Amino acid sequence: MLLQIDLQKEEPIYMQIVHQIIEGIAKNELKPGDDLPSVRSLGADIGINFHTVNKAYQILKQEGFILIHRQKGVVIHPDAAYLANAAYVEKLKRDIRPIIAEAAARNLPIREMEKLVETLYNEMKGE
Structure with a gap:
């Protein structure tokens, strides 16, 4: 890499x-x-x-x-791909909150945001 x-x-x-x-x-x-x-x-x-x-x-x-x-x-780490736990989900919420706020302030439709997240997630997973 x-x-x-x-x-x-x-x-x-x-x-x-x-x-x-x-x-x-x-x-x-x-x-x-x-x-x-x-x-x-x-x-x-x-x-x-x-x-x-x-x-x-x-x-x-x-x-x-x-x-x-x-x-x-x-x-x-041998366990680098560990499952997301509650603490991680809370951290994720804090981290993406400003991004969601800006998208909402710019009136990006939620469906567009959902498609963007799904596309990027699938790209990471090689799907």
């Missing part, structure tokens, strides 16, 4: 890394047990400070998507 970092994007680089790795897991491009580059290696490969990569990896570790071993390095 090749990360596409956009230095001109408003989204911080570390979050671009986080989102792209999660998307790789969702699309089954990254499978449980797959190795990821070390912090220093990934930083060098994409030309960014290794502290930025470390911040992304720490978020992914905290969210349960990766494991960081001193000897084995960084790997996709």
